[in-house]
Each structure stands twice: as C-alpha cells, then as structure tokens.
Amino acid sequence: MSSAIVSVINPYHWKLVAALFFLIFSFLFALSAGDVDISMTQIFHYLSHCVSLQDGATSSPMGCEMAPLYQKIIWQIRLPRLFLALLTGIGLSICGLILQAITRNPLADPYLFGISSGASLGAVLVMAFLASAGLSITLGALVGGAFSVFLMLILAGRSMLLVERLVLSGVAVSFMLGAFTSLVLYFSTPEVASSLLFWMMGSFSNATWQALSLPALVILIGFCIFFIYRHWINALQAGDDTAISLGIPVDTLRLSMLLVCSAITAVLVAKVGGIGFVGLMIPHICRMLVGSQVNKLLLMCVLLGAAFMLWVDLISRSLLAQQVLPIGIVTSAVGSLFFFIILKTKRLRR
Amino acid sequence: MPYTPKSINVPLFAADKLCWRVDEQVILQNISLNIPKQSFVGIIGPNGSGKSSLLNCLYRKINATSGQLDFNQQDIHSYSRRDLAKQIAVLQQEPSYQFELRVDEVVAMGLIPQSSLLSISRVQDTDAIKQALTDVGLKDKSETIFNHLSGGEKQRVLIARALVQGAQVLLLDEPTNHLDIAHQIEILHLIKNMNLSVILSLHDLNLAAAYCDHLILLDKGQVIAQGSPQQVLTTDNLKQVFKVEAQVSESAFHQQHQISYDLMPQPDQLNSSDTLTQATPHRKAIHPAKEQAHE
Numbered sequence: 001m002s003s004a005i006v007s008v009i010n011p012y013h014w015k016l017v018a019a020l021f022f023l024i025f026s027f028l029f030a031l032s033a034g035d036v037d038i039s040m041t042q043i044f045h046y047l048s049h050c051v052s053l054q055d056g057a058t059s060s061p062m063g064c065e066m067a068p069l070y071q072k073i074i075w076q077i078r079l080p081r082l083f084l085a086l087l088t089g090i091g092l093s094i095c096g097l098i099l100q101a102i103t104r105n106p107l108a109d110p111y112l113f114g115i116s117s118g119a120s121l122g123a124v125l126v127m128a129f130l131a132s133a134g135l136s137i138t139l140g141a142l143v144g145g146a147f148s149v150f151l152m153l154i155l156a157g158r159s160m161l162l163v164e165r166l167v168l169s170g171v172a173v174s175f176m177l178g179a180f181t182s183l184v185l186y187f188s189t190p191e192v193a194s195s196l197l198f199w200m201m202g203s204f205s206n207a208t209w210q211a212l213s214l215p216a217l218v219i220l221i222g223f224c225i226f227f228i229y230r231h232w233i234n235a236l237q238a239g240d241d242t243a244i245s246l247g248i249p250v251d252t253l254r255l256s257m258l259l260v261c262s263a264i265t266a267v268l269v270a271k272v273g274g275i276g277f278v279g280l281m282i283p284h285i286c287r288m289l290v291g292s293q294v295n296k297l298l299l300m301c302v303l304l305g306a307a308f309m310l311w312v313d314l315i316s317r318s319l320l321a322q323q324v325l326p327i328g329i330v331t332s333a334v335g336s337l338f339f340f341i342i343l344k345t346k347r348l349r350r
Numbered sequence: 351m352p353y354t355p356k357s358i359n360v361p362l363f364a365a366d367k368l369c370w371r372v373d374e375q376v377i378l379q380n381i382s383l384n385i386p387k388q389s390f391v392g393i394i395g396p397n398g399s400g401k402s403s404l405l406n407c408l409y410r411k412i413n414a415t416s417g418q419l420d421f422n423q424q425d426i427h428s429y430s431r432r433d434l435a436k437q438i439a440v441l442q443q444e445p446s447y448q449f450e451l452r453v454d455e456v457v458a459m460g461l462i463p464q465s466s467l468l469s470i471s472r473v474q475d476t477d478a479i480k481q482a483l484t485d486v487g488l489k490d491k492s493e494t495i496f497n498h499l500s501g502g503e504k505q506r507v508l509i510a511r512a513l514v515q516g517a518q519v520l521l522l523d524e525p526t527n528h529l530d531i532a533h534q535i536e537i538l539h540l541i542k543n544m545n546l547s548v549i550l551s552l553h554d555l556n557l558a559a560a561y562c563d564h565l566i567l568l569d570k571g572q573v574i575a576q577g578s579p580q581q582v583l584t585t586d587n588l589k590q591v592f593k594v595e596a597q598v599s600e601s602a603f604h605q606q607h608q609i610s611y612d613l614m615p616q617p618d619q620l621n622s623s624d625t626l627t628q629a630t631p632h633r634k635a636i637h638p639a640k641e642q643a644h645e
Contacts, residue, residue, distance in 0.1 A: 104448040228467050235459045237449050241442045244411050246515070247435025247463045292449035293458075 012290055019303035026307045027086070030314045031078055035322070038070055046074055084207040084215070085313040086306040088275060089282075091219045091268045093305025094298060095261040096279025097286070098226055101233050101294050102254045103163050109279035110265040112167070113258075114174030116276075118148025119269035121177045121184075124196055128188050138214065138270035145266025148173050149258060163240075163254075201326030202273040204313055215267050222264045226298055229253065234294035275328050277335040282308060285342060308335075360423065362387045362519065362547050363408060368417035370403055370571075377403045378414070379571040385549060385564070390542060392558040393551040394582075395568035396592055401551035404568065405521050408549065409438050435463035439512035441505070441522040446497055453499070453507050454479050454492040460514030482510035486540060502533035509540060522550035526557065559583055559607040567591060579607055 032043045050064035050071055064071075092110060099108040110116045122144020123137045130140070155169035156162075181200075185193050226233070232253055235243045243250045268275075286300040312334060316325040363385040370378040378400050385391050393401045406412045407419060410426055419426045426434070439460070447456075457479045465475075483489050486506040491499070496507060505525055512520055520541065526534035534554065538561045541548055552558045558565060558579065565582040567575040569591040575582045588596040588609070595612035602608075 101449075106448060231459075231462055231465075231467070234455075235462055237451065238447055238456065238459060239442070241411065241440070242459070244431070245409055245435060245438070245440035245442075245521075246459060247430075247432035249431060287449065291455065292447075292451045293455045 012296055015289055016299055016303070019300060019307070023303050023307040023310075026310045027082060030082055030085075030310045031074065033314055033318060034073075034078065035317075036070070036073055038074065042066060042070065043074075046071065051075075080207040080209050080212060081204045081313065082310060083212055084204050084272065085309045087212065087215045087219055088204075088268050088272050089278060089305035089307070089309025089312075090302050091215065091222070091264045091305075092275065092279040093282035093286075093301040093308075094219075094223060094226060095264050096281075097283040097294070097297055097301045098233060098257050099261055099279070100283055101237050102257050103167050104237060104239070105163070105167055106284070107280070108167065109277075110261065111276050111279070112174065113170035113261075114148045114152055114172075114177060115145050115170075115262040115265040116269050116274055117174045117177040117181065118151075118262075119145040119266040120200060120274055121181045122147070122266075123270055123273075124181050124184050124200070127196055127199065128184050128192055136270075138267065141270030142263070142266045144177075145262045145269070148177055149262045151176075153255075166254075198326060199273045200328070202275040202328035202331070203324070203326055204272060205324055211271060215271055218264055218267045222260050223298075223302070225260050226257075229257070230295040230298055233257065237292065237294070272327065275331050277332050277339075278305060278309065278312075281335050281339050284339070288342065360387060361385060361420070362389075362422065363549075364418075364420040364423070365407075366418040368407060368414045368419055370407065370412060371415045377571050378407070381417070381571075381573055383566060383573060383576055385547075388545075388547050389564050390562050391547075391549045391564045391566065392562035393549065393566045393568060394553075394555060394558050395574075399568040399591075400571040401568055402523050403571075404566075405440075405523050405549065405551060409440050409521055410434060432463055435515070435517075437517050438519045438521060439515040439517035441508045441512060441520070441525055443523050443527055450495045450497060452492070453488065453494050453496055454483070456496050456507055457482055457492075457510045457514055460511040460516075463515060478514050479510075482513040483507075485513060486510045501528050502536060505529070505533075505537050506540065509537075509544075513544070517546070519547045519549070520544070522548070524551050524553060526552065526554065555583060555588075555609050559609065560601070560604055583607055583609060 028040065028043055032038050032040050038046075046064075046066055050066050096109040099110065099113060100106055119141040122140035122142070124140075125144070126137050126140030152166070152169045152173045155172060156165045185196055188196060232243070232248045235246050235248055236250065236253070240250050243253075282301055282305045283297060286297050286304055290296045290300050309331075312327060312330045315334060316327050316330040319325055319330075361384040363383070365381050365383050368378055368381040369376065381404065393404060395401050403412065407414050408421075408426075410429075410431070413427075421429065421434075422437075458475070460482075461475055461478070480489070480492070483492050486509050488503060488506055488510065491503065491507075496504065499507065522541070525537055525541070529537065534557060538557060541550070542561055552562075562579060565576065565579050566573060567582050567587060574591055575584075575587050583598055585596055585598060588594060588598075597610050598607050599610070600607065
C-alpha cells in the first residue's frame with residue numbers, strides 16, 4: 001500500500017510526512033544547540049549561503065556573512081556528528097526491525113543476537129593489543145561481528161533453521177563474547193581499560209566526514225536489500241509455513257538478512273561503540289504508529305530512528321556543562337523511560 | 351491400486367510409493383494415490399497418522415525421502431517454489447501472530463507469489479483484497495487486528511488470502527479445528543463453493559462424508575483405503591483404524607453417509623491403558639450384551 005500510484009493519500013502517508021518534518025526540525029535544532037549557541041536564523045543563513053562542497057571554513061562562498069569560527073563549528077564538528085548520529089539511529093533501528101520480523105521475536109535486536117558483542121570484542125581486541133600494528137578498529141569489529149554470526153550458526157547446528165534455537169544460540173554467543181570482552185578489560189592497564197570502557201559506552205565525538213562514508217554506504221546497501229525483500233520479510237511474520245506456501249525461500253532469506261544486519265551492526269559498533277536499546281525500542285514505537293507491516297515500518301524506522309538519535313546526542317552533550325555523556329548511557333536511560341511511558345499510556349487507552 | 355475416478359483421467363496429484371522418514375522413524379510409508387482435478391478430497395485418519403505430513407509433501411514444505419510425486423503430470427520438484435505458490439494455496443491450522451497484523455495486511459500476503467520483488471502495490475491489488483474479503487463476508491473487518499478475530503473469522507481471512515493468491519488448488523490442514531459445528535459447516539460450505547480443487551485433512555468423519563467426494567484414509571503413515579466416502583467409510587475400516595464400533599447409515603438431511611459411534615472405549619484399548627480400566631464397570635453397565643459379544 002506504500003505506493004505513489006495509489007491516488008488516495010492514506011493516514012500512513014500523513015504519518016510519514018509528519019515524521020519527516022519532525023526529523024528535519026530535530027536536525028536543525030540539534031545543529032543550532034550546543035555549547036556555542038548558534039541561532040536558527042544563522043543556521044538557515046549558513047545552509048542557504050555558506051555550504052559549499054569544499055571545506056566551507058577556508059573559503060566562504062559569495063553572500064556568506066557568518067563568522068569563520070561558527071562556520072568551522074558547524075562544518076567540522078556539528079554536521080559530521082549529527083550525520084553519524086543519524087546513521088547510527090537509522091542502522092540500529094532497521095536492523096532491530098528486521099531481526100524482530102525474521103525471528104518473530106519482539107525482543108530481538110542486534111544486542112540480543114550477539115552481533116554487537118562480537119563486534120565489540122573484535123574492536124576491543126584491536127584497541128588493546130593490536131593498536132600498534134595499525135589495524136583499524138573497523139576491521140576488528142567487522143571480523144568480530146562475522147565471527148559471532150558464524151559461532152551462532154555453529155552452535156545452533158542443524159536446528160539453525162528453527163527460529164527459537166537461533167535466538168537462544170544468539171543469546172549464548174552474546175554472553176560468551178561479552179565474557180571475553182570483560183576478560184580483556186580485566187587484564188588491560190588502567191589507561192587502556194578506561195578508554196575501552198568509554199568507547200564501549202558509545203560516543204559520536206570522533207565523527208569526521210571521512211569516517212561517515214563506510215557506515216553510510218553499508219546502511220544504504222542494507223536498506224535497499226531490506227526494501228527489496230520487504231514483502232517477503234513481512235510474510236515471515238506470519239510463520240515459516242505460510243511463507244513457504246507463498247513461495248518464499250525461508251531459510252535462505254532469514255540467513256541472508258541476518259548477515260546484512262550483522263554487517264550494519266558491526267560497522268556501526270566500530271564507529272560509535274556500543275549503543276543499546278535503540279534497535280529494540282524504535283521498531284516498537286513505529287508499530288504503535290503504523291501497524292506491523294514491514295513495508296510500512298521500514299521507512300518509519302528510518303525517520304524516527306534518526307530523529308531519536310539526534311535528540312539522544314543533543315541530551316548527551318548538553319546535560320552536563322563542558323562534558324559529553326556517553327551515548328549508550330543516554331539511549332538506555334532516556335529510551336527506557338520513554339518506552340515505559342508509551343507502554344503505560346498505550347495500556348490506558350485500550 | 352491407486353484409485354482413479356472414471357470421470358477425470360488427468361490427476362492433479364499422483365503419488366507413487368511416497369515415503370518420508372525422520373531419523374529412521376517412518377512417518378509416511380509407500381503412499382500411492384491419485385487425486386483428481388476439481389474434486390473435494392478429504393484426508394482422514396487418527397492423530398499421528400500422517401495427515402499433515404502428506405499435506406506438507408503436496409506443497410513441498412517437506413521433501414519425500416523416496417518415491418515419486420507428480421503435480422499436473424510433472425515431477426513436483428521440477429516446479430520452482432514460486433510457480434508452486436502460484437498454483438497451490440495453503441491454510442495452516444489456526445494461527446496467532448506475534449505482531450499485530452491487520453486483516454487486510456494478512457490478505458495482502460496472498461499477492462506475494464504473483465508480484466515481482468520490485469513491484470509496488472497497485473489499485474487493482476487493493477480492489478482484489480476488498481473483493482476477497484467481501485467474498486468471505488468480512489468486508490467490514492478489513493482494518494481489524496487479525497489476532498482479535500474469532501477462530502472462524504481467522505479461517506475466513508486465510509481463505510480470502512488464498513483467493514487473492516489466485517491458486518487453483520487449496521490445501522487445508524484441519525480447517526475446522528476448534529470451531530463449533532455451525533462454523534465448521536460455514537467454513538466447509540464456503541470452500542466447497544469456491545470452485546477450486548480442495549484437499550483437506552479432517553477429524554470429523556461425518557463432515558468428511560457429507561462434503562468430500564473422495565476420501566483418503568491414513569493409518570500409521572499408510573493408505574488404508576481411498577475412494578468415495580461410501581467405499582472408505584465402512585464399519586470394518588473404522589474399526590481397524592480408529593478402534594471404534596461404528597454404524598454407517600444414510601443421513602436424514604442429505605444423501606451422504608452418516609456415522610454413529612459407540613461412545614465407550616473399546617476393550618482392546620482398555621487393556622493397554624491402566625487409567626482407563628476403571629471405566630470398564632461403567633461400560634459393562636451400559637452395554638452388557640456388546641461386552642459379552644467381544645469376549
């Protein structure tokens with residue numbers, strides 16, 4: 001039903017438009033807020049006159065009347081940071097949605113499945129032992145994420161085609177790899193341990209334009225794959241038997257979607273560290289808004305996941321003066337509170 | 351010998367010595383059968399006799415360990431899953447979904463085999479969904495949450511999904527389970543009038559006799575009898591397979607057979623089960639003559 005050809009605009013389309021405007025508003029607001037206050041008028045002026053595809057700070061284009069320092073703050077600090085937050089929100093939300101749908105488990109998210117613990121372990125190992133070898137954290141996280149999926153499939157063995165077994169072995173892998181990460185932490189020097197800990201709690205602080213390209217590419221490809229197979233994934237929600245009878249290659253589909261999710265998660269964990277709860281919560285909030293059809297949820301998750309992460313980032317850098325809280329703390333705290341309120345009010349309405 | 355009806359020579363499904371084993375355990379054993387086109391075929395048999403497994407073979411949810419299965423005179427493995435889904439729609443036993451899907455969203459799943467992955471939904475798709483829901487009498491419930499429906503309504507939604515799917519063959523696994531008698535009749539009547547080839551498993555032998563024009567009687571994974579209800583539902587067959595004393599007579603309401611059972615457990619069953627033995631004196635009190643006859 002998400003179609004341009006259907007001439008009647010239905011409530012779903014209005015909700016999408018509303019979510020899009022909310023995202024744009026959140027983005028602009030997050031761009032203006034911070035330790036250095038830049039007014040909305042200045043933001044609009046910057047976006048309309050000062051943005052050029054080159055480094056906007058060095059050579060101001062014609063008509064730009066903004067102080068170079070402000071331009072620098074926007075271009076070099078805030079924009080990359082906001083885009084990284086945006087991408088993280090999108091990636092984790094759509095992964096959560098897809099994992100919940102293919103396992104028919106409302107608790108599924110990249111964390112439950114051990115993908116992020118695998119990626120964390122890989123990244124932590126690189127940071128603790130191989131930092132001098134020049135290996136990138138991203139590579140470590142990717143290898144770790146792939147390893148966790150591999151381990152999960154081995155553990156599930158022949159019964160990996162049964163959803164419940166798959167989820168259980170994912171949980172087992174998650175704890176196993178989590179234990180190894182703790183072990184590495186335990187045996188590291190205090191300095192390394194504290195930087196590892198801070199990294200694991202998640203942060204957008206190191207965002208640069210260069211660092212954005214890989215997550216953006218992986219998430220774009222992942223989104224396209226999810227979008228192409230959205231009807232199939234949706235039918236999986238009705239059970240494997242139904243999906244098979246509709247001509248869907250259930251086992252292949254589930255396995256490939258799992259791999260796509262682990263790629264997205266691994267890249268994100270490598271860039272921003274561990275950020276929980278988003279992948280679990282955003283799909284549920286979207287379900288309350290547009291129902292359970294995956295094709296409708298997918299776009300909604302992109303918009304709301306991105307917007308939510310922008311607010312989380314805003315809170316994390318404005319709650320304490322001169323200090324940035326780790327993102328993971330804020331997502332979990334704000335997220336659980338928000339989620340709790342929503343569940344409560346939903347029950348009242350029924 | 352496989353049963354072949356005289357009127358239609360081309361079988362829809364033809365199985366030859368079909369076997370299915372799981373870990374050395376034989377679930378289906380040497381199943382040979384012919385299912386004619388445009389017929390209403392019932393698969394009957396006790397619990398665990400292989401009814402569901404046979405249905406699962408017919409849409410290739412499971413692949414038989416050995417033997418040959420033809421669909422429309424071609425090996426069923428020569429079809430792609432998608433081609434099969436275009437021709438065969440399946441209704442599983444009354445489901446409940448983890449996520450709250452709406453009725454029209456469930457029916458829309460029937461469009462999947464017909465449409466390519468990249469296609470977006472069209473106006474005629476919405477119309478097809480509306481039409482199917484009207485056909486099953488659920489026009490007003492299209493926006494209701496599927497899980498909130500009653501058992502009978504759920505079955506009707508799934509029938510609407512099969513209609514949207516546009517398949518010529520409908521497989522149903524105990525569609526009347528958990529339904530009261532009025533809804534059982536309603537569902538079977540609805541399916542009967544859809545002008546499709548229907549294969550369904552049933553527990554209620556009287557419903558099977560009244561609605562099916564071809565029956566397959568299974569026991570322990572083997573075909574015991576197949577043919578018209580008159581040929582299959584005999585006192586001997588029922589005693590052998592279901593271990594009940596039954597009497598077959600003509601129904602007061604329709605031309606088909608009707609079965610009445612002796613509702614007390616049979617003595618050979620009682621011997622194998624200690625808990626049931628206590629029922630024996632009660633039984634003797636009601637059927638003293640019959641009990642003696644068995645002894």
